[in-house]
Amino acid sequence: MKRQSFPLIALTLAAPLLGLLWIGGAADPEAGAMLPWLTLLIVSEFGLILSAVGAVLGVQHGRQQGWSAHRALIALGCALAAFAFLLQLIRWWPL
Numbered sequence: 593m594k595r596q597s598f599p600l601i602a603l604t605l606a607a608p609l610l611g612l613l614w615i616g617g618a619a620d621p622e623a624g625a626m627l628p629w630l631t632l633l634i635v636s637e638f639g640l641i642l643s644a645v646g647a648v649l650g651v652q653h654g655r656q657q658g659w660s661a662h663r664a665l666i667a668l669g670c671a672l673a674a675f676a677f678l679l680q681l682i683r684w685w686p687l
Contacts, residue, residue: 595649595653596653596657598645598646598649599646599647599649599650599653599663599666599667599670600666601646602642602643602645602646602647602670602673603643603646603666603669603670603673605639605642606639606642606643606646606669606670606673606677607673609635609638609639609642609677610639610673610676610677610680612627612635613632613635613636613639613677613680614680616631616632617632617680617683617684629684632680632684633681633684633685636677636680636681636684637677637681639673639674639677639680640674640677640678640681643670643671643673643674643677644670644674646666646667646670646673646674647667647670647671647674650663650666650667650670651667654667
């Protein structure tokens with residue numbers, strides 16, 4: 593796998609993982625979340641690492657090869673997905 597394609601792969605994997613967190617983590621006041629708590633934490637941490645690496649590699653590739661709208665949107669999408677995973681991780685981490 594080339595480093596240039598990793599941000600696109602990370603963004604492609606981040607979308608279903610975020611959907612899994614938002615649907616599976618929908619809290620019912622009586623029953624709790626649909627997925628187990630540890631599963632929610634693992635998925636959010638994996639998604640955060642995956643998206644953060646995708647954003648960093650996307651920015652590095654954009655600096656080296658020059659920015660295009662496609663590269664900028666993918667890097668921005670990875671950064672926003674990493675932020676969303678961070679918010680989910682904070683939400684599910686016990687205080």
